[in-house]
Amino acid sequence: MNAFTSIADLRAACRDLPALDDQMANQARDRQGMLTKPPGSLGRLEDLAVWLAGWQGQVKPTLDRVEIFIFAGSHGVTARGVSAFPAEVTAQMVANFEAGGAAINQLAKHAGASLTVIPLTVDQPTADFTIAPAMSEQSFLHAINAGYGAVKDRPDLVVLGEMGIGNTTAAAAIACALLGGEGADWVGRGTGVDDEGLQRKASAVDDAMTCHGEALSEPLEALRRVGGRELAAMFGAMLAARHQRVPVLLDGFVTTAAALPLAKLDPNGLAHAWAAHVSAEAGHRRLLEALQLKPLLDLGMRLGEGSGACLAVNILRGAVACHNGMATFAEASVSDG
Numbered sequence: 609m610n611a612f613t614s615i616a617d618l619r620a621a622c623r624d625l626p627a628l629d630d631q632m633a634n635q636a637r638d639r640q641g642m643l644t645k646p647p648g649s650l651g652r653l654e655d656l657a658v659w660l661a662g663w664q665g666q667v668k669p670t671l672d673r674v675e676i677f678i679f680a681g682s683h684g685v686t687a688r689g690v691s692a693f694p695a696e697v698t699a700q701m702v703a704n705f706e707a708g709g710a711a712i713n714q715l716a717k718h719a720g721a722s723l724t725v726i727p728l729t730v731d732q733p734t735a736d737f738t739i740a741p742a743m744s745e746q747s748f749l750h751a752i753n754a755g756y757g758a759v760k761d762r763p764d765l766v767v768l769g770e771m772g773i774g775n776t777t778a779a780a781a782i783a784c785a786l787l788g789g790e791g792a793d794w795v796g797r798g799t800g801v802d803d804e805g806l807q808r809k810a811s812a813v814d815d816a817m818t819c820h821g822e823a824l825s826e827p828l829e830a831l832r833r834v835g836g837r838e839l840a841a842m843f844g845a846m847l848a849a850r851h852q853r854v855p856v857l858l859d860g861f862v863t864t865a866a867a868l869p870l871a872k873l874d875p876n877g878l879a880h881a882w883a884a885h886v887s888a889e890a891g892h893r894r895l896l897e898a899l900q901l902k903p904l905l906d907l908g909m910r911l912g913e914g915s916g917a918c919l920a921v922n923i924l925r926g927a928v929a930c931h932n933g934m935a936t937f938a939e940a941s942v943s944d945g
Contacts, residue, residue, distance in 0.1 A: 611753040615745060615828055618752060622828075622873045625850050628880070633662030636669075642936040642944075652904070656882070656924055657931035663855040663880055664764065668932045671925055674721035676767040676914050677758050677845055678705060678712060681728045681751070681838035683774030684736040690777045690809045692799040698773045699730045705771070705913075712769065712913040719921040721767065728754060728837035737781065738815040741833040743840065751837040755844025762852045767884075767921060768845055769859045769914020770838045770866075773799070779865035780891055781813045781834035785824035786872050787898050790814060796861070796890030797910075827869035835866070842866035850880050857924075859917040860887035860910065864895050871899055885909060885916035 612618040636658045641647060648654065660669035680702050686695045704710045705725045716723040728751055734742040743751070759766055772778075780794035791813030795806060816834050817824065824830045831840055843866050849856045850870075858864050858881050870877035878899060885905035886893050896903060904923055909916045937944040 612749050619828055622870060625874055626853055628662035629665040632665050632667055633658050635667045636661035639667060643934040644937055644940050644942050650930060653927040653930060656927040660855055663853050669928055671764050671928055673763040674765045674921055675763040676716050676721050676723045676918060678725045678769045678771060678914055679728060679838035679841040680730055680771040681836045682730045682733040683772060683778055683836050684733040685777055685812055686774035687736055688808055688812050689805060690812055691773045692801050693773050695733060695773050698771060701771050702727045702730060710913060711911060711915050712918060715915055715918040719918050721921055726754060726758060728841055734836050737834045738812050738819055742835055743832050748832040748840055751840035752844040755841030756848040759845050759848035762854055766849045766854050767857045767914050767917045768842050768863050769917060770842060770862050770912055772836055772838045775836055775862050776889060777809050777812055778834060778836045778839060779862040781816045782830055782865045782868060783891055783895050784813050784817060785830040785834060786827060786868055794891040827872040831869045839866040843869060846870055856881045857884045857917040857920055859884060859914045860912055861889040861892035862912060884920035
């Protein structure tokens with residue numbers, strides 16, 4: 609589709625969400641019941657195979673095209689001392705991604721996935737959202753469209769990740785705006801801030817709630833006002849994947865917070881998404897519980913970059929291998945009782 613030119617158009621697109629193919633999902637579930645194993649003995653691997661089949665619209669899902677998108681953005685709120693690293697690290701890490709030196713580069717190779725890094729004006733931070741909206745409507749829509757346009761030609765699976773110094777504070781602000789509570793309920797150590805830094809993060813979130821008030825009750829406005837360009841782009845990619853019926857793996861706290869507005873706009877807005885892992889960032893587990901998303905992994909990770917989600921691709925590959933390659937009882941001439 610053409611680029612979104614207004615928030616009203618974007619909001620309408622968020623309420624026009626296709627569902628999974630029930631027929632294919634049911635056939636995949638039936639196949640699981642015929643494979644040479646006790647029913648349900650592969651646990652969540654069976655659920656993953658059925659989920660992939662339903663969204664891909666084929667009884668035997670494939671993972672030939674797994675695409676990882678890392679969106680990067682800079683945040684004006686870093687001026688309030690909310691990160692242990694300076695803002696210029698965002699651009700430096702983008703260069704590291706492009707040179708192949710980051711953790712995600714290694715994990716993507718291991719998972720057999722393509723990696724695309726999309727920097728979003730990283731040399732120009734968003735506004736400090738404690739005193740003004742992080743993005744103008746034009747800047748917000750530009751970021752949304754960057755994410756939406758990145759997902760094309762219907763890949764088999766999309767993995768979302770991010771890079772942005774200060775973005776765990778933005779994620780906490782989105783969660784606070786849409787789920788309630790105070791800043792202290794949602795902020796965590798992020799890049800490794802000390803106790804004073806943690807308090808600065810909580811205060812920044814609280815100040816943002818006061819500054820923007822009731823405007824934050826509308827999901828897209830919350831994303832625009834207290835989010836960041838990379839969060840908006842991830843939201844756009846999530847929406848594009850849904851419109852193309854592409855399953856998505858969510859990474860950590862920031863990625864999940866970017867997806868939260870879609871769930872608030874439609875109770876089934878994240879049906880095409882699976883939480884890859886629960887990170888060590890304090891608010892992530894609480895956010896997943898609010899969204900009723902059960903993560904696949906719990907490894908104490910808090911790197912971002914799509915790293916936890918990329919690891920989970922290997923679990924999905926195992927699920928698909930068993931689902932597609934195992935013999936049925938009839939094929940193996942095994943009695944099914």
